[in-house]
Amino acid sequence: MILHIYTIIHVLISLAALFTGIVVVFGMIADKRLDSWTKWFLTTAVLTTVTGFFFPFHGFTPAIGLGIISLPFLAITIFARYSKHLAGAWRWIYVIGAVICLYFNLFVLVVQLFEKVPALHAMAPTQTESPFKLTQLIVLATFILLGIVAVIRFHPEPSHTV
Numbered sequence: 001m002i003l004h005i006y007t008i009i010h011v012l013i014s015l016a017a018l019f020t021g022i023v024v025v026f027g028m029i030a031d032k033r034l035d036s037w038t039k040w041f042l043t044t045a046v047l048t049t050v051t052g053f054f055f056p057f058h059g060f061t062p063a064i065g066l067g068i069i070s071l072p073f074l075a076i077t078i079f080a081r082y083s084k085h086l087a088g089a090w091r092w093i094y095v096i097g098a099v100i101c102l103y104f105n106l107f108v109l110v111v112q113l114f115e116k117v118p119a120l121h122a123m124a125p126t127q128t129e130s131p132f133k134l135t136q137l138i139v140l141a142t143f144i145l146l147g148i149v150a151v152i153r154f155h156p157e158p159s160h161t162v
Helices: 002-029 035-052 062-083 090-116 118-123 130-153
Strands: none
Touching: 002 035, 002 090, 002 130, 035 062, 035 090, 062 090, 090 118, 090 130, 118 130
């Protein structure tokens, strides 16, 4: 029962990270800082990563690996945004970091959808099948494109306030 409630909380945090992250990335493409949305995105992204480590597991799993990889990206992204205030190269480091952090969350969403949605699971029960690989490839290509466009278009004035 506790694990079920914990899972619901984790999923809600993850969905909040996805939603706010999408707003932030499209804000960057529109050359908007969206400071409040950014704060919520980075907070929920950290929370979803950290809460993911507290599920019961037996041995090393891909989810644990992705969580371990996500944390340095989140740390660098937060550092670029709040400590370096997007100055100089920290602007594009922030943009790329934010896009990667959002991509990681969407990657997990695709995995979960193929595990939990019966129609998707039937198409790719082991997640080694073409529909799963093609979906992940499309998501990756989309995020590479979004990242490139965001780096080109996002040029806010550096702010020294948090």
